[in-house]
Amino acid sequence: MTLKMMTNCKRCSQRIQEDEAAYICVEELTYCQSCAFALEHACSACGGELVRRPRHAITAANKVANRSGWSAYGMLPF
Numbered sequence: 460m461t462l463k464m465m466t467n468c469k470r471c472s473q474r475i476q477e478d479e480a481a482y483i484c485v486e487e488l489t490y491c492q493s494c495a496f497a498l499e500h501a502c503s504a505c506g507g508e509l510v511r512r513p514r515h516a517i518t519a520a521n522k523v524a525n526r527s528g529w530s531a532y533g534m535l536p537f
């Protein structure tokens with residue numbers, strides 16, 4: 460069983476690749492970049508603000524950790 464992260468834009472149903480920019484609202488509806496711009500970053504369903512979905516949260520966290528000289532695991536209190 461493979462769990463693939465497949466996201467489709469709520470507006471145009473276009474497949475959003477994992478490394479592509481995607482925008483989500485508070486209800487976690489996903490939009491592609493062109494639709495987010497077309498909607499002026501407002502969700503067509505709830506009217507909420509669309510924010511950029513982080514692409515690789517773990518990688519980004521590690522990058523910050525490396526830059527400041529400690530590992531991400533060093534953040535754990537045990």
Ligand SMILES: [Zn+2]
Nearest residue numbers: 468471491494
């Ligand atoms: Zn779209």
Ligand SMILES: [Zn+2]
Nearest residue numbers: 484486502505
């Ligand atoms: Zn919404």
